[in-house]
Each structure stands twice: as structure tokens, then as C-alpha cells.
Amino acid sequence: MVRSLTDEQVLRALMRHPRLTRAELATETGISKPTAGESVRRLSEAGLVVDTGERTPGGRGMGRVGSYYSLAPDVGTALAVSIAPEGVVAEYINAYGDSIARAEAGVGRPARPDDVAEALGRAVAEFSFPVRFAVVSAADPVDRHTGRLRQLPDAPFLLGEIDPVAVLGERVDGPVLVDNDVNWAAEAERKAAPLDDFAYVFLDEGLGCAIVSDGEVRRGHHGLSGEVAHLITEGPGGRAMPLIEVFGELGLRRPGTTAIDVERLLDTRPPEVVTAVGGLIAALATLIDPELVVIGGRWGTPLLGALADETDQQPRPVRLQAAAVQQEPSLAGARAEALDRLRSQIIGP
């Protein structure tokens, strides 16, 4: 849409500051005044920038009044959506990074696919902004290419096989980007504390893990990296078994579902669980070599101390830490990504 480097700088300046005069744009970007003026002219013509009608105050010897320019109100918004067993949250954000609207919708328990899809539709329908695209966080494995949720054999599967791309496609002009909630939480963590190499282990009803290598979340070929239910670890009695089976053997899975029974786990805190998760952290240490393993989730955080004691004994110890972003971490990550992409899309190729 826009090709000149100057125009990009002007747009980025207007994303940081809601209104600027041409002279302010010139000093802010380091571009000369004539060039900034020319860029504003081009961008106004393209409809990306508008004269707000506001003028600089003027006053005793304050010189000629200037016109304030800002991004056109219709440059578009993006949608950040979180789909979790607790419910669906949809947030609309603008190019400044403001959340301009928010809608929530509950999901019955246990979550049924139709329920979830319906709640998603309800949350998004509550407002109707022109949305350029959506970023979706879902609390289940996500196929990287189709954006659909995928059930893996005998692994926790909380939302059912829904297709966020299909549900949101009608209400969104552009593409719909779907990914696993833990990946988005790791993205939020990465932006909060800029570490290049870490893993995020999320221990809740589901088991999740995200991997950040060389400063980016690594999703793997199908987008299923970090789906650790079948990782071989040490189970009760020193037997080797897939991680998820440990919870089955200890009676810590909610009957009739694939979910882990968090309340019971927190009541009993069996050492076998700590050992089993220790095996996961050892696998991360050997395969990924993270600087840090971030622990989150409803039972991960409470067990952090015990896990740290366990991993300190291992031949390749690794530092454990609670997540820095505690408030809606997945939505925060999705929101940050939506903002980045919205801005890039406005600036164009």
C-alpha cells in the first residue's frame, strides 16, 4: 500500500502519538520538514492520514498555528480473541494499541464445540467495527496451516473441534490467525522480558508448553510443538510412561473428560507429579537448552518450588520462574501480535 520509507516513518510516528503537526512529524522522525509535508500530502490522498481540524494554540508570539494530523479513523481495527474453557473474550484494538471494545461470553461446562462456537459468535457480534483481521488464542492444539483445533489421542482436549477461521471469517475482512494459548502466553512473556531462549510450561487442566528460540516462538511443522502429553517421562514406581498417563494412573483426570482435575491435584500434590514434570523440564533442557523455564497455570505456579527442587538435582539444571505476565497472558500475547500485524498491514508491503 505504501512503499516509501518516509511514509512508513510518518505512519509509525502517528501510531506512537495520536496527533502531530507536520513540524512535529519532522522532528519526531528526523525527516526534513518539506519531506514530512510531502509525505503527509501523499498519505492524506491515500486516505490513511487526516487533518483533525484541530490547530496549535498560538498565542503571544507563538507563531503560525499548525494543523494536527492523525491516522484516519477508518485505517481499521484488529480483533484479539481468547477461547478457553472458562469462556470467550473478544477485544477490539486500534492502531494505537488501545483496546476500544471488549466482549465476553461464557461457555457451559464441560465445553461443547457448539457452545464454544456460539459464544465466540456472540462475543464478536456485540460490536461491529471494520476489522482487518483477527488473532485467536485457543486452549487446545492448533493446526498451523488450517487454524483448526486438533485432538491428539488421549491428550487433554477442552474446546472440541471448532474452526475459528470459519466462525470469524464472516465478520473479519482479512485473515484469521489462530494459535495455541500457551504460545501466545509465551509471546506476551517474551515481550515483557526480552529473553531469546526460554520455554513456557503451562500446567492446568491441559498440559502445554511453548518454545522460544532465538527470539521467536517456534511452532513446529504442524504447529504442534510443545504438545507434551505423550512425552516419555518417569511415572509412579520409576516406570517410563507418557506424561499424560501419569495423571491417569494417579486418578487425577476428571472422569468423563480428557482434562486434569486441578483441584484434586492441588489437594494431594503427589510427588510423582513433580517427578513426571521434572522429566518434561529435563527434556526441555536437553533438547531446547533454554535460559529459563517459565512456569504457569493453575497448578504450575503453586508447585513451582517443588519443581525447582526437583530440577536442581538434574545433570543439566535450569532456572525456573513464575510467569511475569499473570493477567490474561494468552490474550495479552494475542493482543500484542494483533497490534504488530495491524500496524504492519496499515503500512503495507
Add this chain to the structure above:
Amino acid sequence: MVRSLTDEQVLRALMRHPRLTRAELATETGISKPTAGESVRRLSEAGLVVDTGERTPGGRGMGRVGSYYSLAPDVGTALAVSIAPEGVVAEYINAYGDSIARAEAGVGRPARPDDVAEALGRAVAEFSFPVRFAVVSAADPVDRHTGRLRQLPDAPFLLGEIDPVAVLGERVDGPVLVDNDVNWAAEAERKAAPLDDFAYVFLDEGLGCAIVSDGEVRRGHHGLSGEVAHLITEGPGGRAMPLIEVFGELGLRRPGTTAIDVERLLDTRPPEVVTAVGGLIAALATLIDPELVVIGGRWGTPLLGALADETDQQPRPVRLQAAAVQQEPSLAGARAEALDRLRSQIIGP
């Protein structure tokens, strides 16, 4: 050294073709003739490009003869080195990607650190080109920041704690880049068959594994990703234990060393080994989600079929394949990297 985009294009063209006239440069790069001529003038002045003295043939109506230009002979060479228990290989390459000299030096068995360092010095001393930098492959864990080899507790350690940066530093003008042999083999594999997400499992005297995610080898924070000796897997009797211990329990480690006894392993081919490596592949499948797992190494390739049968049964099966690059794979990867870096360094920042 060179900043203009034009100059970069001209240099890259001269790296692809050993000699070109200004007119050929213009058509090859898509740049106009005057600009190409100007670039040649700048680059000649900077000493990067020289008039070879050769002239185009001319002939019946063949027009004015042109002057051939090529990279200056002293733009520099790079060194690709492989350090393995079998011996040391040093290859000098020029900016065209030709191997211009090669030296080998044996290492006694078992390899002692002094031996290895001495062989390395010998191999490199055999020629003396002006070397801009070196890329080193070492058959042991490499610390990403220091370039030193690192022994991990109870893991195979074949070369001893040598410091390639110190040994090569004197003979090389620029930096010395050291990495694990399996990472370089994966790099060679990546260039041969452009896959974005795969893992390379190397089963030989040492155990190694390289991870390619989103088209790059991922080394982890310390450079120790893929050092899988302590991964928890299924050992004899279904017991959970670190991968390396399986070999100890089965009497497959060479007495007095940390290495695996490949001959004995190939004689007996115990199913426990297949199961244990199956656990490694399962861990890769869950944590990394590769499109493919490449199997290499002296006992990896022969056991490929058995391993494939094992992984087919797993809840997240993954395709196994023998390595495409069989001839000195680590050196091939180091060579390719050396070429890329040499070229970038000539072109400048």
C-alpha cells in the same frame, strides 16, 4: 566495507561468475551500464575487483572488445575445519565456493586433548593463505558464547576440553565460529533439501541431535540444544532413565571412555536401544514437531528400519529418513556456512 546496494549486486554477480565485462555485469544484475561501470570503478579503487587483463574475443563484427573483471585474488579465503575422533580436516575455500586446499591430520585413539589441538595446528599450518575467518565443526558439545568444547556430566566426550578459538586465532585474521558437528550436518541437510522443520539424530560414538525450526538451526541459549544424553527415556525393563544410562546398563560403552561401543552395538542390536531411541524421537515429535527426523551416524543408519517400526506405533508418529548428505556431512555444513559468511564479509556491513 561496501554500502551501496549496486556494489553488493556487482560483487555477488562476480561470486557466481569468475569473470565478467561491465556490459555482462549490467545485464546479469539488471543494473544500467553506466551504473555498473561506476560500481566497477569504485570496487577496483577499493581493491575488491581487478581487471584480469583478459579481453573479449572480438572477431568479424563482434564489436569493441571488453575488459574482464573479477574479484581481486586477495579478497580472502575462509577455513572450514572438522574435528572428530577420526582426525582433523581443514579446507580452505575461496569466495567462489571452490575448495582450494585441504589438509588432514590423524588423532590417536583414544583422542587426547593435546593430540587434537596438535593435529588441528598441523592441518591448518600445512598451507598459509590469508584467512578471513574459520568455521569449525567439533564432535562434542560446544559453548555457543566461548566456542569451547564442554563436557557434560557422564555424557560422551570424545575430543577433550580444547579451545579451537585459541588454536586457530593466531592463523586466522577474523573470528572463529565453532559449533557441534551435528548442527553443521543439519545445516548441510537443510541446504540440500530445503525443509523448514526437522530434527537430525546422530547415533555414533556420541549421541547428538540438531533441531531445525523455521528454517534455521536452533542452538539454544548455551549452544547445547540437542545434547540428549540425559533425556529421560524408557530403558531396560520399562524403567525410566537417562538415555545414556541405557547404554551403560547394556554394557555398550567402551570401557575407560565415555564413548558408545558402536561395533558391539551393531553386533547385538538390542531392542532396548531401539525403544530408548524411540523415546528420544517421541520427545522430538512432541516438543519440536518436526516434519521429518533425519537419522545419521554409524549405528543410526543401520537401525533406521527398526526405529521406523518403533515410531510408527507411537501416538504422534513421525517420518524417519536417512541423511541426504552422506559425504562428510559436518564438514559440508561448515563449508557452506563459511562460504556464506565469507561472501557477506567481503560485501561488508
Add this chain to the structure above:
DNA sequence: CCTTCTAGGCAAGGGGCCTGACTAGAATGG
């Protein structure tokens, strides 16, 4: 010695940026 034909160079032009100088224009104070 003329013809043939391409390598290389020159001239002019254009895009996008700069600097420096000029103009616009509103509020204030006499």
C-alpha cells in the same frame, strides 16, 4: 581502408531527499 558491431562512456533527466530562505498567519500590545 572501410564496414561491422559491441563495450564503454557521456549527457540529460528524474525521483527523493536535503538545506536554507521565504511566506503565512494568528495573537498581542501599543
Add this chain to the structure above:
DNA sequence: CCATTCTAGTCAGGCCCCTTGCCTAGAAGG
């Protein structure tokens, strides 16, 4: 009412780097 004050915005000129179009260089064959 008009001069003053002061900055926003614009105009003019110039630089850099690229382009196209055209001209010259120059070797070999007829």
C-alpha cells in the same frame, strides 16, 4: 488599527544515485 512576534508550512536550489538514449572506441574481416 497596525506593527510585532514567532513558528508552521512551502518554495527554490542542489545533491545523490539511478535511469535511458546516444555517441565514441576500437578490433578484425573483407
